[in-house]
Amino acid sequence: xxxxxxxxxxxxxxxxxxxxxxxxxxxxxxxxxxxxxxxxxxxxxxxxxxxxxxxxxxxxxxxxxxxxxxxxxxxxxxxxxxxxxxxxxxxxxxxxxxxxxxxxxxxxxxxxxxxxxxxxxxxxxxxxxxxxxxxxxxxxxxxxxxxxxxxxxxxxxxxxxxxxxxxxxxxxxxxxxxxxxxxxxxxxxxxxxxxxxxxxxxxxxxxxxxxxxxxxxxxxxxxxxxxxxxxxxxxxxxxxxxxxxxxxxxxxxxxxxxxxxxxxxxxxxxxxxxxxxxxxxxxxxxxxxxxxxxxxxxxxxxxxxxxxxxxxxxxxxxxxxxxxxxxxxxxxxxxxxxxxxxxxxxxxxxxxxxxxxxxxxxxxxxxxxxxxxxxxxxxxxxxxxxxxxxxxxxxxxxxxxxxxxxxxxxxxxxxxxxxxxxxxxxxxxxxxxxxxxxxxxxxxxxxxx
DNA sequence: TCTGGGGTCCTAGGACCC
DNA sequence: TCTGGGGTCCTAGGACCC
Numbered sequence: 320x321x322x323x324x325x326x327x328x329x330x331x332x333x334x335x336x337x338x339x340x341x342x343x344x345x346x347x348x349x350x351x352x353x354x355x356x357x358x359x360x361x362x363x364x365x366x367x368x369x370x371x372x373x374x375x376x377x378x379x380x381x382x383x384x385x386x387x388x389x390x391x392x393x394x395x396x397x398x399x400x401x402x403x404x405x406x407x408x409x410x411x412x413x414x415x416x417x418x419x420x421x422x423x424x425x426x427x428x429x430x431x432x433x434x435x436x437x438x439x440x441x442x443x444x445x446x447x448x449x450x451x452x453x454x455x456x457x458x459x460x461x462x463x464x465x466x467x468x469x470x471x472x473x474x475x476x477x478x479x480x481x482x483x484x485x486x487x488x489x490x491x492x493x494x495x496x497x498x499x500x501x502x503x504x505x506x507x508x509x510x511x512x513x514x515x516x517x518x519x520x521x522x523x524x525x526x527x528x529x530x531x532x533x534x535x536x537x538x539x540x541x542x543x544x545x546x547x548x549x550x551x552x553x554x555x556x557x558x559x560x561x562x563x564x565x566x567x568x569x570x571x572x573x574x575x576x577x578x579x580x581x582x583x584x585x586x587x588x589x590x591x592x593x594x595x596x597x598x599x600x601x602x603x604x605x606x607x608x609x610x611x612x613x614x615x616x617x618x619x620x621x622x623x624x625x626x627x628x629x630x631x632x633x634x635x636x637x638x639x640x641x642x643x644x645x646x647x648x649x650x651x652x653x654x655x656x657x658x659x660x661x662x663x664x665x666x667x668x669x670x671x672x673x674x675x676x677x678x679x680x681x682x683x684x685x686x687x688x689x690x691x692x693x694x695x696x697x698x699x700x701x702x703x704x705x706x707x708x709x710x711x712x713x714x715x716x717x718x719x720x721x722x723x724x725x726x727x728x729x730x731x732x733x734x735x736x737x738x739x740x741x742x743x744x745x746x747x748x749x750x751x752x753x754x755x756x757x758x759x760x761x762x763x764x765x766x767x768x
Numbered sequence: 769t770c771t772g773g774g775g776t777c778c779t780a781g782g783a784c785c786c
Numbered sequence: 787t788c789t790g791g792g793g794t795c796c797t798a799g800g801a802c803c804c
Contacts, residue, residue: 376772394770437804531802564778595772
C-alpha cells in the first residue's frame, strides 16, 4: 500500500523486543462495529452509538458514518445534520463488555502485562517475548489477525519503544477518511528510533497525551503550537505555567521520553452513576429522589464487586454548564442503597443552585474490599469487637445521622433544600440521639448551639 | 455545533499530628 | 519578639481520556 514517505512502518527493518517492547492495541469503531456484527442489516449504513436526544453525544461512529464527518464526542444534533440517514443506537454495554473481555484475553495470551484503557484499548508490554526470539512487528501482525478472526473486528496496533510512541503509532495504523472515502489503514505501525524525532516535530501539541483544549490554548498563548515548539521550552518554565506534574510530563514528551510502565491489574478507584436529563430538574423532591436512585445504582455496583466505599460524592451540572460537587468521607465503608442515598441526597441539598440541574451524579470512592468492614466498624465505635448485627446497624445509623447533621451545620440550614428536614422520605431514621458517646461525630450534638 | 457517561490524575488550602 | 516543618487526610475544582 502506498504510504507517505517517513510515516510507513518499516516491517523490513529488524526490531528486537528490546527496541520495541510496547504495543498499543485499539479496536476500530468499537461500539458501532459490535452493533453491525449483531445486526447485518446495518452493514454499509452509517451507524453511531450514542444519545439520540437533544442533549445526546456520539460515543462511537462507523467508518461509513465518519465519511459524513460524524465523530465521537460530537453532539448528536450536529451528527444528524451532517448525516441525515445516520442510524443512532443507544448502546448495549453488557454486550460491549463481552467483546472487551474476549479482546483482553487474546492479548493476554501473548503477554501477561496488559493494561486496559477503557473497553477497546490496551497497552501491552511484550518484553517476555525476548526468550522466544520473536520480532515484535511479526507478533503484532499475528495478534491483529487473531483479533480479526476471533472477534470479526479490526484493530490497529502501534509498536514502539514506549507508551507515547506506541499510542501515536496505533493512531497512524487506522483507516482514514480522505475526501469522503475510507482509506484502509496499515494495521500495524512500528516507529523506529530514527523516525521518532521526525514524528514529534510534525505533531501539534494537541496530539500529546494529556494535552486537551485548555492546555493547548494556554500553550498557544506562549507561542507553542507544535511539539517542535514545545521542545524548545525548558522544563522550569513549563512547570511554572502548568504545575509540577504537567510541566514535567510536557517536557518529557517533547523529548520523546516516556518512562511510564505498562501496569497490569490496576484496581478501580471509584464507581459512579450520573445522568444528563432531557428536561433539567428543578423540584427539590425530584432531585432528592434522583440522588437516591443513582446512589442505589452505585450501591449495587459496589456490592457486585464486593467493595465498600468510605467517600460518597455528588456532582451537579446546571443549565449554564457550570458544575459543582460535594463529597463526604465516612468513618466506615458503605455499600447499601439507603446509606449512600442518605448521604448523597443530603450533599445535594447543601449545594446552592445556579439554575436548573441538567446533570446529577453520585460517586463512591476510597474503596476497599467488603470483607471485615462490619467488624472494623464495631471496633471503631468502641464496641467489644463482638459483631452484633442490630447494634452494628444502629451504630452506623447514628454516625450517618450525625454526619448529615454536620453537613447542615457546615453549609447552613438555609442552604438545605426543603426535602431534608422531614422524615417521611426515610432520610432521618429514628435513633435515640445522645445515647451513643462514641464514634467520630458522636459527640457533635454537644457542639450545636 | 453544542457538548454523555464511565473514569483517572493533579492542585491547593485547611485540619491535624508529630 | 515571632512564631517549624513535614506528612497525611479531606474537600473542591479542573483537565483530560476513552
